Amino acid sequence: MSNQNKNKENAGFFASLQNSPSTDEFIKGLWRENPVFVQVLGMCPTLAVSNTAENAMAMGLATAFVLLMSNILVSSLRNFVPKQVRIASYILIIATFVTMVDYAIQAISVELHKALGAFISLIVVNCVILGRAEAFASKNTIGKSILDALGMGLGFTFALLCLGSVRELLGNGSIFGLSVFPKSYQEWIVMILPAGGFFTLAVWLLIFNAAKARKATT
Amino acid sequence: MKEESLWYIFINASLINNFVLAYFLGICPFLGVSGKMETATKMGGAVTFVMLISSMCAYGLHALLTAINAPFLQLISYIVVIASTVQLVEMFIKKMSPALFRALGIFLPLITTNCAILGLALFQTNKGYGFFESFIYALGAGTGFTLALVLMAGLREQLNFAEVPNVVKGTVLTLLIAGILSLSFMGFAGLGSQ
Numbered sequence: 001m002s003n004q005n006k007n008k009e010n011a012g013f014f015a016s017l018q019n020s021p022s023t024d025e026f027i028k029g030l031w032r033e034n035p036v037f038v039q040v041l042g043m044c045p046t047l048a049v050s051n052t053a054e055n056a057m058a059m060g061l062a063t064a065f066v067l068l069m070s071n072i073l074v075s076s077l078r079n080f081v082p083k084q085v086r087i088a089s090y091i092l093i094i095a096t097f098v099t100m101v102d103y104a105i106q107a108i109s110v111e112l113h114k115a116l117g118a119f120i121s122l123i124v125v126n127c128v129i130l131g132r133a134e135a136f137a138s139k140n141t142i143g144k145s146i147l148d149a150l151g152m153g154l155g156f157t158f159a160l161l162c163l164g165s166v167r168e169l170l171g172n173g174s175i176f177g178l179s180v181f182p183k184s185y186q187e188w189i190v191m192i193l194p195a196g197g198f199f200t201l202a203v204w205l206l207i208f209n210a211a212k213a214r215k216a217t218t
Numbered sequence: 219m220k221e222e223s224l225w226y227i228f229i230n231a232s233l234i235n236n237f238v239l240a241y242f243l244g245i246c247p248f249l250g251v252s253g254k255m256e257t258a259t260k261m262g263g264a265v266t267f268v269m270l271i272s273s274m275c276a277y278g279l280h281a282l283l284t285a286i287n288a289p290f291l292q293l294i295s296y297i298v299v300i301a302s303t304v305q306l307v308e309m310f311i312k313k314m315s316p317a318l319f320r321a322l323g324i325f326l327p328l329i330t331t332n333c334a335i336l337g338l339a340l341f342q343t344n345k346g347y348g349f350f351e352s353f354i355y356a357l358g359a360g361t362g363f364t365l366a367l368v369l370m371a372g373l374r375e376q377l378n379f380a381e382v383p384n385v386v387k388g389t390v391l392t393l394l395i396a397g398i399l400s401l402s403f404m405g406f407a408g409l410g411s412q
Contacts (some may be wrong), residue, residue, distance in 0.1 A: 040389055043245035044333040088301060091330070095294045103290070118340045121293055125331040127246060193404065194240050198397030202390050209385045 035128045035152055036159035037208050042128040046160060047197040049119050053176050056164025057157065058112055062101050062120060064153025067129050068146065069097045074137040075145035081138075090133045091124070098123045128156060163200050167191045224354045227347075231358030234409055237334045238366040239400040244334030247325050248367060249392050257321045258371035259364070264311070264326070266360025268303050269335055273356035275299040276339035277349055296339045297330075304330045334363055369399060 035041045042063075049059040073093050081089050102120045106113045113120070123129070132152055137145040165175055171191030173181040190196050222230075237243045244265070251261045279295050308326050312319045319326065329335065338359050342352045373395050382391060 040249070041246075043249065044242050047245065048242035087327075087330075088298075091297055091301060092294060095297050099290055099293050102293070118337055118344070121340055122243075122333045122337055124293060124297055125333045125336050127328075127331055130331055190401070193400075194242060195397045195400040195404070197242065198393050198400055202393035202397065205390045205393065206385060209390060213385055 033151070034155045034159060035131075036156060037205060039128075039131075041131055042126045042156065043201075045119050045122065045126055046163065047194070047201060049116055050160055050163035050167055050197060050200075051192050052115075052168045052172070053161060053164040055112075055115055056160040058105070059116060059119065060153075060157025060160040062105065062116075063123055063126060063128070063156055064149070066094060066097045066101055066123050067132060067153045067156075068149040070094045070129055070133055071137040071145040071149035072142060074133045075140060075142045078138045086138065087130075087134070090130060090138075094129055094133070095124050128152065159204075162204060163197070166200050166204075167196055171196060222351070224351065227351055227354050228358040228361075229409055231355050232362035232365065233403070233406040236362040236366060236403050236406075237337070237359050238363055239396070239403045241337065243337040244332050244363055246328065247332060248370065248396070249389060251322065251325050252367055252370040252392070253374055254321075255368065255371045255375055257318075258367045260318055261322060261325065262360070262364025262367045264307055264322070265329060265332065265334065265363055266357070268300070268307055268329055269338055269356045269360045269363075270353065271303045272296070272300045272335055272339055273342060273352050274349070275303070276343065277347075277352045280343050292343070296336060300335050300339070301330045334359065366399065370395065373399075 033039070036043075036046050045059055045063065050056045070090070070093050074090055077089075077093075098121060101123065102113075105116070105120060132148060136148045140148070169175055169180060170188045173179055173185045173187055188196070191200065231237070235241060238245065238248050247261060247265070252258050276296055276299065279299065280292070283289055283292055283295065304327065307329070308319075311322070311326065338356055342355050345355075347355055370392070374392065377391065377395075386394075
């Protein structure tokens with residue numbers, strides 16, 4: 001999947017939201033709304049499964065699928081669910097789809113299922129999904145919710161890929177399992193370890209902050 | 219495989235494989251409520267309590283679901299149990315200490331979506347722990363979570379007096395500290411070798 005594709009998707013979403021189809025709006029929108037880098041939501045899966053680019057990709061897509069399905073269902077049920085029990089019913093909806101994804105991944109690739117481990121089930125408690133259900137899908141039409149879910153899901157996948165590729169590149173000398181550096185390259189084992197996840201995310205956030213600060217001053 | 223002693227399970231869950239620093243579970247409250255020592259301690263207590271209850275319930279539920287041959291209901295039933303336990307704790311705290319209730323704010327209902335708790339329930343099922351083992355495992359995980367939270371809060375309270383560049387302030391600084399903490403917790407790995 002190329003970056004350009006994602007950009008187009010996001011551009012469509014943000015343009016429809018703000019009614020101005022310029023690319024500038026898209027960049028602002030992506031920065032303001034990216035679930036990982038800006039809202040700092042869904043940290044646990046972001047850090048835990050981003051040790052290789054492949055895991056990051058699979059996790060991002062699984063989350064995007066659950067996000068899409070739950071947004072559709074939450075949005076279509078928004079007039080029937082009583083306000084007092086809405087959170088509980090959202091969680092039930094999300095848990096149903098996560099169970100489906102869990103079994104689907106197990107059927108597609110046992111190896112991948114083993115690598116992601118309990119973190120597939122833990123999509124249930126990913127704050128991004130519940131957050132979008134509560135903040136967006138419960139108040140908007142189905143069409144808008146689908147666009148929102150696509151934008152958020154791809155933004156999440158993109159962020160995970162950012163982390164995963166850096167960690168795999170430095171920690172293993174490869175990307176998507178293909179080795180990049182010559183054999184003499186000394187791997188930074190720490191990048192694969194939990195500590196590396198914290199450091200990589202910190203550096204990405206730092207870059208985002210620095211760029212934002214620079215933009216604000218100019 | 220050698221039977222794991224209860225002491226080993228406790229040390230394993232709290233130090234060697236610390237839920238926050240090694241498994242990345244419960245990062246949201248770890249970043250969110252670690253600003254002040256007092257709230258951090260109480261948050262840790264609340265999470266440990268919810269962990270203990272939901273771990274015991276998960277043990278019972280797992281036995282029941284295995285008996286009626288419906289493992290696909292596992293996730294849904296676990297999350298329902300956790301959500302109701304959190305509701306219970308929320309009502310209890312609101313009644314007993316309104317000040318603490320305000321201090322914890324949005325993070326109290328968000329214990330439901332704390333991955334550490336659901337993660338604990340799933341891990342103990344995967345590992346096939348019995349009732350006592352599950353209880354000790356939950357106790358260890360809760361202790362580990364509280365420990366990480368308190369350490370972080372202590373460091374952040376000290377850092378309030380440090381001069382930090384504006385770009386690094388906030389989440390970035392917290393993540394960097396977490397990385398260093400995680401590195402130092404790797405030193406406990408030696409405990410598990412024997």
